[in-house]
Amino acid sequence: MYAAERQQEIVRIARESGRVDVVSLAAEFRVTAETVRRDLKTLDRAGMLRRVHGGAIPVGHFELEPDLSERESTAGEEKARIAQAALEELPADGSVVLDAGTTTGQLAAAFPLAAELTVLTHALPLAARLADHPAIDLHLVGGRVRHRTRAAVDDWALRTYREINADVLFLATNGFSPEGGLTTPDLAEAAVKRELIAAARRVVLLADSSKHGQEHFARFGRLSQIDLLITDTGLDPATARDIEAQGTEVARV
Structure with missing residues (x-):
């Protein structure tokens, strides 16, 4: 899987689950934690995710307070x-x-x-x-x-x-x-x-x-x-x- 494909899939998972974490993503895509961190950094810079400790959350979810x-x-x-x-x-x-x-x-x-x-x-x-x-x-x-x-x-x-x-x-x-x-x-x-x-x-x-x-x-x-x-x-x-x-x-x- 190319980096762009993996990053697109990470965004999808984050939007469905509300957040993603480095350890789970590394296991899911069979890559190193450092590779996942680079992906999250790229997506953060692109404004598609916002990085938090240990993972990332979708943009717009950061201050969302569920009912x-x-x-x-x-x-x-x-x-x-x-x-x-x-x-x-x-x-x-x-x-x-x-x-x-x-x-x-x-x-x-x-x-x-x-x-x-x-x-x-x-x-x-x-x-x-x-x-x-x-x-x-x-x-x-x-x-x-x-x-x-x-x-x-x-x-x-x-x-x-x-x-x-x-x-x-x-x-x-x-x-x-x-x-x-x-x-x-x-x-x-x-x-x-x-x-x-x-x-x-x-x-x-x-x-x-x-x-x-x-x-x-x-x-x-x-x-x-x-x-x-x-x-x-x-x-x-x-x-x-x-x-x-x-x-x-x-x-x-």
Whole structure:
């Protein structure tokens, strides 16, 4: 296969899948990783892809924030495993903050009915899932609700989270990497996430491996601020070691 043919195929895969990574492309086309990196560099210069850590994404996808329903249908099995593993991190009779997200939503849906916890969240779907748990002391944090994520943002939410000191935060993100940190497309959501990190003694990040290497407009934290990352086995072991070198424990489930 000529380079031009291979590059055309890379663009097609990126548009269908939302992103491509160097390792998978090298295996797919039976070429070296360096050859793939040259292809991605060529396509980036041509404006057909945008390079990110470990791969590339289609132009126009970089700041696209999928709707909640679209995100709920992505990596469903991986998110379910991550949510089940996260149950082990629930404190006994303690306080928990749940960030807005589809994986944190799966965690909320998996909460035991008899769990005796104080739970705070600014995410309407998560609050609805926990509202019928009689042993949970549920607090819904208010603010302006973003339609795309069904989450409260802005001053009211920020002030509330500044006033608490929770045992565990279950955090969500749109992208993460050792170099780029934690990112999300929206500045208002990023501001809330910063306050969430400051509001908890232990921070557990729930993020499937497809989010690794994704970089978005608003950076809200560093991986070194995360105590535990729960992800799936799609995350490369070498990358997991790089993250652990920053002081973050990594669980691949």
